Amino acid sequence: MKYLKKAYQNRIPYHSTMIEQGIILNANESPYPLPKLILDDFIEQIKKMNLNRYPDTDATILVDEIAKTYHLKSENIACGVGSDSLIDCIMKAVLEEGDIVLTVAPTFSMYSQYAELYGGKIYEVPLETDFSYNVDKIIKSIKQVNPKIVVLCNPNNPTGSVLRLEEVKRILKETSALVLLDEAYFEFYQEKESGISLLQDENHEELIDHLIVLRTFSKAYGFAGGRIGYLLASKENVQMVNIVKAPYFVNSMTLALATSILKHKELYQENIKNICLEREEMYQKLLSLKIKVYPSKSNFLWMKLDENIINELEKNQIYIRKMMYQNEKYYRISIGSHEENEQLWEVISSCVKLN
Numbered sequence: 001m002k003y004l005k006k007a008y009q010n011r012i013p014y015h016s017t018m019i020e021q022g023i024i025l026n027a028n029e030s031p032y033p034l035p036k037l038i039l040d041d042f043i044e045q046i047k048k049m050n051l052n053r054y055p056d057t058d059a060t061i062l063v064d065e066i067a068k069t070y071h072l073k074s075e076n077i078a079c080g081v082g083s084d085s086l087i088d089c090i091m092k093a094v095l096e097e098g099d100i101v102l103t104v105a106p107t108f109s110m111y112s113q114y115a116e117l118y119g120g121k122i123y124e125v126p127l128e129t130d131f132s133y134n135v136d137k138i139i140k141s142i143k144q145v146n147p148k149i150v151v152l153c154n155p156n157n158p159t160g161s162v163l164r165l166e167e168v169k170r171i172l173k174e175t176s177a178l179v180l181l182d183e184a185y186f187e188f189y190q191e192k193e194s195g196i197s198l199l200q201d202e203n204h205e206e207l208i209d210h211l212i213v214l215r216t217f218s219k220a221y222g223f224a225g226g227r228i229g230y231l232l233a234s235k236e237n238v239q240m241v242n243i244v245k246a247p248y249f250v251n252s253m254t255l256a257l258a259t260s261i262l263k264h265k266e267l268y269q270e271n272i273k274n275i276c277l278e279r280e281e282m283y284q285k286l287l288s289l290k291i292k293v294y295p296s297k298s299n300f301l302w303m304k305l306d307e308n309i310i311n312e313l314e315k316n317q318i319y320i321r322k323m324m325y326q327n328e329k330y331y332r333i334s335i336g337s338h339e340e341n342e343q344l345w346e347v348i349s350s351c352v353k354l355n
């Protein structure tokens, strides 16, 4: 490309095919629509909004609500256009040419995409053969390669594997690198083990200093279309992100809806519980068919599937995510509504029984 800078010549634009029909289990979205109360509240709010004016660039109302939710100060929070945009901001703010970003493999692909955009070099520590985390191995690698940033996804996308809070603490104690703890799927795990609890405890000052926790409204809160995520960190690290963030980042409508979601977050507990129950049921059923599927604490399952199953799913317009890892094909299936999961099961089990 004529005008594209040399370093980007081999890059391709991010693309995701928009699926209008069928059962969409490929993007870890929520299968549930927004609760009626939240939508009604939003319709009332939009009537009063001055959309001829820019949004509040500091997202004050939402930031205050997040601060209240997690017993932190507003100075500890920044919002972005999806948590994706905050990963971008962090890489942009921190990385100098050649700096190392350490993460695990397989994990969320945008970490390396953004790191490389800003001259970072990715160092991947492979997960164990059962896709669990090995913290000793991570710490050993940190000592060897001295990364500027360590990115840990908890629960990990695409495997669903988790780190215990003690393990996160150990990693923080062993490195001075900035640790980005991506908790995009945390609501499907358990709040007690969140890195946010470290930020809440002033006795952990030396850990807080280099920890950023990332959350999103796109998964458990069913608001992927609104594109909003947030980070929780020390005042200094929030300032750092604000330096590189575009002005008026999140639009007024999304800010209002996200605030309403958070105020009524108890409305989501049932949906979250159902997704976890459905996940466990699907996991057990797939195991019973001798499918190689891995335990998950998220809203998806990671597995190996035969080609005939893939073909049959495609025929039935059931969309799942294929991923290559170490030259082998794996599949990640999001947990859908009960009806969607039943249809998925119908197709998979009939294929296996036919064999």
Ligand SMILES: Cc1ncc(COP(=O)(O)O)c(C=O)c1O
Residues within 6 Å of the ligand: 027, 028, 081, 082, 083, 084, 085, 108, 153, 157, 182, 184, 185, 215, 216, 217, 218, 224, 227, 228, 229
């Ligand atoms: C681990 C992880 N982090 C961050 C994101 C980005 O989410 P969003 O930009 O919608 O907040 C995703 C999206 O799939 C994800 O899987």
